[in-house]
Amino acid sequence: MADRIAVNDLRRHAITTEATVRTSAERVLSSGWYVLGKEVEAFEREFAEYCGVGHCVGVASGTDAIELGLRALGVGRGSRVATVANAGFYTTTALMALGAEPVFVDVERETKLMDLAHLKQILGETTLDAVVVTHLFGLLHDMEPVLDLTDRAGVPVFEDCAQAHGARRGGRAAGSFGAAASFSFYPTKNLGALGDGGAVVTGSADVAQSVRRLRQYGWGSRYRAEIKGGRNSRLDEMQAAILRAKLPLLDGWNRRRRDIATRYSREIGNPRVDRPPVHGEEYVGHLYVVVSDDREALRAHLAEASILTDVHYPLPDHRQPVLAAHGGRTGLPVTDDLSAAILTLPCYPELSDEEVTRVISRVNSW
Structure with a gap:
């Protein structure tokens, strides 16, 4: 019988990255600092630069990145958010956690991405508080016509980039088009950690600051909770160090x-x-x-x-x-x-x- 060909083979991936991952892990172990330290700060800086945005905030998972990123944009209970229904329920999970209502948009048959004709119809019929554009299967949506529609309607766009790390159009990377964007670093992703991890990227210092507070109990300063919706959702030092090793x-x-x-x-x-x-x-x-x-x-x-x-x-x-x-x-x-x-x-x-x-x-x- 022929050798099995898996849909994805993380064992092979681990072999090709073992040396650099070991070095990164040992660096964290010897530091004695394991949460929100220098590795996370360095990864946030390096990944923001890679995406061509001003800010990156590491969080515990890609789904948390969607939820906290949308919350930082003002999405909450009663908000109506357009999204596709063919992307694994992750955005819908985040919307349910926020108390928001998903407004489902159909997709194009060839690209499997959001159908802009249907989105235009919805924008003409109802009021939306945000649009989540998912770059599904690794294909970056053509964002210019998306933004043309949403800008005229005054609706912010949030990019779900969980499957599109490094995708580019016109020299611009996934995550650099919308008001904010989420990434997942689940091990099977194009850029994967050795466990869960995620990030919100944005060009807005205010959005980034909100996510930084939300990921750690809503603190404005240590033990001082200043905003609602906070939780413990932090990218740890080990995962950040591993992601830094893999990013190049x-x-x-x-x-x-x-x-x-x-x-x-x-x-x-x-x-x-x-x-x-x-x-x-x-x-x-x-x-x-x-x-x-x-x-x-x-x-x-x-x-x-x-x-x-x-x-x-x-x-x-x-x-x-x-x-x-x-x-x-x-x-x-x-x-x-x-x-x-x-x-x-x-x-x-x-x-x-x-x-x-x-x-x-x-x-x-x-």
Whole structure:
């Protein structure tokens, strides 16, 4: 039996980064300082520079980054926030924690990103307090037309960049377009820690200061709580040091992901499998997602050859049981259609050329 090809293989990734990660971990251990110290400060400075923004605030997870970032923009109980329903429920989780109401926007069939025609319709029909734009699967949305719509409506944009570290359009990085943006450093992300971690990036000193207070009990100074909504949500020194070690390698990993995705898009020729188009720097290959008329049969065909797949994501937010009281919300036909047909193929920097060829051959033989 052929060796298994995983959707993502963190063991391989650990081997390629072991030496630099060990050095970083040892530096933290010898420092005797483990929370909100020099490593976090340095990572925040370096990641802000990488994203081309003035400020970065490390927090405990990507979902916390969404919640605290939106809270810093004034989103709270009763707020209405536009978002997509095909991105794994993370933004909706944050909105529920804030007491805000998600207003779901359908997606474009090819890009799987927010449909701006539908967003324009919603903006014309209702008042929104924010729009969350998710750069899904590693593809940075075309932000100029997004901002054209939202600026005219006077609505702030928050970018969810959890899957788009390093994606760029016109020389600008994901996270540098909106009023603020969130990142996740979950281990499977393009820039991953050895546990949970996240960050809010922004060009606003006021937003950054609010998030810094919110991540630590709402303190203005030690033991003095000054703003509501605070909690313990801090990026620790160990994760920050590891992220610092990996950050200089991120662009190279992204190029490799993009090269693999390009091969898939060009060389998979099965007419029953729709592939994404070939992209440039606006895509960093976090996930390579195809669309099939019989997903489960394709999954089984690949599994027989020890090629693993996944579905990102099988149940859209508006169909989640926790939102049943909202009546199952209809009106997202493309989101619903895609959820029954999408399939994620292996795509990560450590895949060999031979393994990529094997995946392509197996898909084409179906």
